[in-house]
Amino acid sequence: MLPLAIGLFGTLLPALNYLPSLGHNELSTTAFSTLFNHPTTFSATWLTLRVGWISTFISLCLALFLFACFYLRPSWRWINAALSPVLATPHAALAVGLSFVIAPSGWLLRLTSPALTGFDYPPNWQTTQDPWGVSLILLMVLKETPFLLLMLLSAAKSVPIKQTITLAQSMGYHSSIAWLKLVLPQLLPPLRLPICAVLAWSLSAVDVSVILGPSTPPTLSVLVYSWFNDADIALRLQGAAGAIWLLGLNLASIAVLFVLPRIAWPWLQGWLVNGQRRGLLSHINKLGTAVAVSYLILIISSLFVLAIWSITKQWRFPDPLPSQWRLRYWQQTLDQFSPTLINSLSLALLSAAIALLLSVVILELETRQAQIAKHRANPLRYVALFYLPLLIPDIAYLFGIQVSLVFTGLDGQYLPLLWGHLMFVLPYCFLSLAPYYRRFDSRYWHQAMLLSGSPWRSFFQIKLMMLLPALFSSLALGFTVSMTLYLPTLFIGGGRFPTLATELVALVAGADRRLIAVYALLLQGLPLLMFVAALALPRIIFRHRKGMRI
Amino acid sequence: MRFCCEQFSITLEGKVLFAPLNFNAQGGEQVCIMGPSGSGKSTLLSAIAGTIEPIFRCHGDLRLNNNSLIGQNLANRKVGMMFQEDLLFPHLNVAQNLAFALPQGLCADQRRDKINQALAAADMAGFNTRDVATLSGGQRSRISLLRTLLAEPKLLLLDEPFAKLDKPLRQSFRQFVLSHIQAAQIPAILVSHDLSDAEDCQVVELCIP
Numbered sequence: 001m002l003p004l005a006i007g008l009f010g011t012l013l014p015a016l017n018y019l020p021s022l023g024h025n026e027l028s029t030t031a032f033s034t035l036f037n038h039p040t041t042f043s044a045t046w047l048t049l050r051v052g053w054i055s056t057f058i059s060l061c062l063a064l065f066l067f068a069c070f071y072l073r074p075s076w077r078w079i080n081a082a083l084s085p086v087l088a089t090p091h092a093a094l095a096v097g098l099s100f101v102i103a104p105s106g107w108l109l110r111l112t113s114p115a116l117t118g119f120d121y122p123p124n125w126q127t128t129q130d131p132w133g134v135s136l137i138l139l140m141v142l143k144e145t146p147f148l149l150l151m152l153l154s155a156a157k158s159v160p161i162k163q164t165i166t167l168a169q170s171m172g173y174h175s176s177i178a179w180l181k182l183v184l185p186q187l188l189p190p191l192r193l194p195i196c197a198v199l200a201w202s203l204s205a206v207d208v209s210v211i212l213g214p215s216t217p218p219t220l221s222v223l224v225y226s227w228f229n230d231a232d233i234a235l236r237l238q239g240a241a242g243a244i245w246l247l248g249l250n251l252a253s254i255a256v257l258f259v260l261p262r263i264a265w266p267w268l269q270g271w272l273v274n275g276q277r278r279g280l281l282s283h284i285n286k287l288g289t290a291v292a293v294s295y296l297i298l299i300i301s302s303l304f305v306l307a308i309w310s311i312t313k314q315w316r317f318p319d320p321l322p323s324q325w326r327l328r329y330w331q332q333t334l335d336q337f338s339p340t341l342i343n344s345l346s347l348a349l350l351s352a353a354i355a356l357l358l359s360v361v362i363l364e365l366e367t368r369q370a371q372i373a374k375h376r377a378n379p380l381r382y383v384a385l386f387y388l389p390l391l392i393p394d395i396a397y398l399f400g401i402q403v404s405l406v407f408t409g410l411d412g413q414y415l416p417l418l419w420g421h422l423m424f425v426l427p428y429c430f431l432s433l434a435p436y437y438r439r440f441d442s443r444y445w446h447q448a449m450l451l452s453g454s455p456w457r458s459f460f461q462i463k464l465m466m467l468l469p470a471l472f473s474s475l476a477l478g479f480t481v482s483m484t485l486y487l488p489t490l491f492i493g494g495g496r497f498p499t500l501a502t503e504l505v506a507l508v509a510g511a512d513r514r515l516i517a518v519y520a521l522l523l524q525g526l527p528l529l530m531f532v533a534a535l536a537l538p539r540i541i542f543r544h545r546k547g548m549r550i
Numbered sequence: 551m552r553f554c555c556e557q558f559s560i561t562l563e564g565k566v567l568f569a570p571l572n573f574n575a576q577g578g579e580q581v582c583i584m585g586p587s588g589s590g591k592s593t594l595l596s597a598i599a600g601t602i603e604p605i606f607r608c609h610g611d612l613r614l615n616n617n618s619l620i621g622q623n624l625a626n627r628k629v630g631m632m633f634q635e636d637l638l639f640p641h642l643n644v645a646q647n648l649a650f651a652l653p654q655g656l657c658a659d660q661r662r663d664k665i666n667q668a669l670a671a672a673d674m675a676g677f678n679t680r681d682v683a684t685l686s687g688g689q690r691s692r693i694s695l696l697r698t699l700l701a702e703p704k705l706l707l708l709d710e711p712f713a714k715l716d717k718p719l720r721q722s723f724r725q726f727v728l729s730h731i732q733a734a735q736i737p738a739i740l741v742s743h744d745l746s747d748a749e750d751c752q753v754v755e756l757c758i759p
Contacts, residue, residue, distance in 0.1 A: 446601040447637045451651040451701045453625030461650065465641050546683035547640025 010400025014240035031241035052203035055140035063148035069288025090484035097302030204393030309517035351421040352478030412494030420492035436470035469538035476534035480527035551577035558610035575737035585756030630703030636694035645678035
């Protein structure tokens with residue numbers, strides 16, 4: 001938590017016009033007044049709020065809708081299987097793929113032209129980077145829905161959904177109304193923190209906004225980022241003020257999210273018990289399959305189009321597929337960018353491994369603590385602490401961290417960069433491992449201790465081995481998070497450590513689609529490979545152990 | 551081997567769970583502890599085994615061969631425990647489960663012989679590489695007991711080990727346990743609320759004060 005505080009402080013001081021290295025020594029609110037007098041600040045703020053709230057709202061509705069439609073059906077297995085690979089997709093790679101599909105010269109129009117549309121040339125539409133942020137919202141919905149579905153799934157484990165629905169149906173309620181009135185009120189409270197994380201990310205994401213977001217004005221985070229990088233270093237102060245402004249918007253939005261249910265609850269209670277058993281929503285669940293299928297088609301085509309582009313030599317506009325193919329871009333890229341690949345891989349593997357180790361240590365200490373303490377330590381307090389970096393826009397403290405690193409002469413070095421990655425990777429590793437670790441049956445531990453008398457053997461041979469599948473998937477998640485980090489890599493690495501994520505966003509500005517596709521595919525493929533390995537390895541190791549299947 | 555329980559009681563936040571207990575158990579003898587649910591039967595066993603949570607306080611003395619168990623750490627107690635569930639480690643096969651319990655310092659041949667002997671005693675010779683998840687309930691219980699005994703305990707604790715088994719299995723498994731503790735000449739303390747478990751053995755009632 002310390003770096004977070006240092007970072008925020010380090011951003012707040014320049015925002016208050018205090019940055020001695022640039023000759024600003026007095027506290028004042030000049031930076032804020034230039035910020036609010038800047039012509040694009042308010043339009044960017046409005047855009048940011050709109051995109052963030054709309055995409056969060058749609059993601060939540062879509063996740064709840066899909067969950068209600070499929071959870072009790074056998075086809076849930078398919079959705080469940082699709083969750084992990086989609087979650088493992090770095091959002092920048094998905095953004096690039098999506099833009100290749102929906103752009104005026106994208107795959108969607110290539111497949112339908114000229115037969116359906118009559119176009120021989122790409123139309124002059126703005127379907128990506130559109131001024132309303134529709135394509136950005138679409139991407140955020142695509143990316144956040146599976147995350148919310150996963151969170152719903154873990155919340156649903158403690159709710160007897162099937163029995164509740166059956167009971168309500170026996171009273172004459174339609175199943176969709178039973179979902180709304182009885183199941184949802186039980187599922188939403190544990191979903192509060194994940195929704196906040198989604199909202200915070202949607203309000204502050206930089207990399208995907210650069211790829212798909214509008215440019216005049218850009219979203220607030222992109223605007224702030226461009227001020228931080230401007231050749232005119234005086235704009236740093238304005239950037240810091242903007243970052244604090246973004247932080248304020250973010251905190252205010254989260255506060256609204258917490259207050260909203262309290263205001264709505266008294267009003268909703270009447271509706272819950274008004275006895276209405278059917279409604280307009282009774283038939284909407286028939287749309288579930290259509291929604292799920294179009295969602296999957298959009299995701300799969302986004303990834304597939306990357307693969308096609310990466311081996312394309314020539315692809316004229318209305319052709320559905322390239323006319324000439326070649327692998328040269330792959331060879332060329334693999335020859336050139338080995339330092340980029342090595343940076344990405346070493347950062348991801350090291351930070352994920354260290355984060356996993358720390359998570360295990362913290363959780364084991366927590367378990368011991370819980371045995372000694374009279375009552376179990378309230379795990380929610382821990383969780384909130386780990387959620388903190390996910391609830392605050394990273395640009396708000398990264399600049400402060402950068403300033404303090406420059407001040408101590410540690411900027412642009414490998415170890416601080418690794419530590420910066422760790423700061424983002426640890427929460428994910430911890431949060432994904434914690435439920436499994438806490439659920440470990442302590443009697444197995446007692447039995448192992450009584451049999452062997454050795455804490456080391458009981459810990460390594462029994463506890464960790466029984467938790468191996470959970471450890472593997474936590475490692476894979478940490479790896480993915482590190483691979484996708486864009487802003488932290490740039491800020492803390494001082495631009496000296498190109499990774500796949502930073503290179504990809506840099507390329508999108510103008511380079512060849514074929515080259516972009518190669519980078520995006522690599523960024524997409526490596527985490528996917530890790531996830532497949534994390535799923536497959538325990539299955540191979542324990543292939544003769546029925547008791548180890550989850 | 552001889553186990554003595556002298557004026558032993560447990561308190562939770564100053565509240566006594568059961569009236570002070572006094573009993574002795576000789577090697578090869580079973581003591582059956584009975585009492586209503588919530589009277590602290592399992593807590594008593596965990597106090598003897600050393601896995602009791604620190605919020606409980608123990609009073610009186612527990613002596614195994616005239617050495618007090620109070621305050622001793624788990625590794626030095628040499629007490630074996632069988633829980634209500636068999637708790638076979640799901641990631642290890644039958645032989646590996648047994649091997650985990652064997653004392654260290656044996657050579658590979660000795661370990662293999664001990665495991666094979668134990669399996670033969672349970673009519674389960676040749677089950678070495680079987681996945682424990684594929685065993686029947688009775689087989690699992692037998693492996694669990696054998697595993698506990700291979701750690702060479704000086705006292706055996708059984709926490710309702712028969713509750714999960716059906717009637718005919720119960721009878722044969724009870725005989726299996728009895729024959730093994732008599733062969734090893736160690737005392738056994740059994741917790742149960744089924745009267746049929748208390749046949750032909752010393753019964754200690756836990757009374758809520």
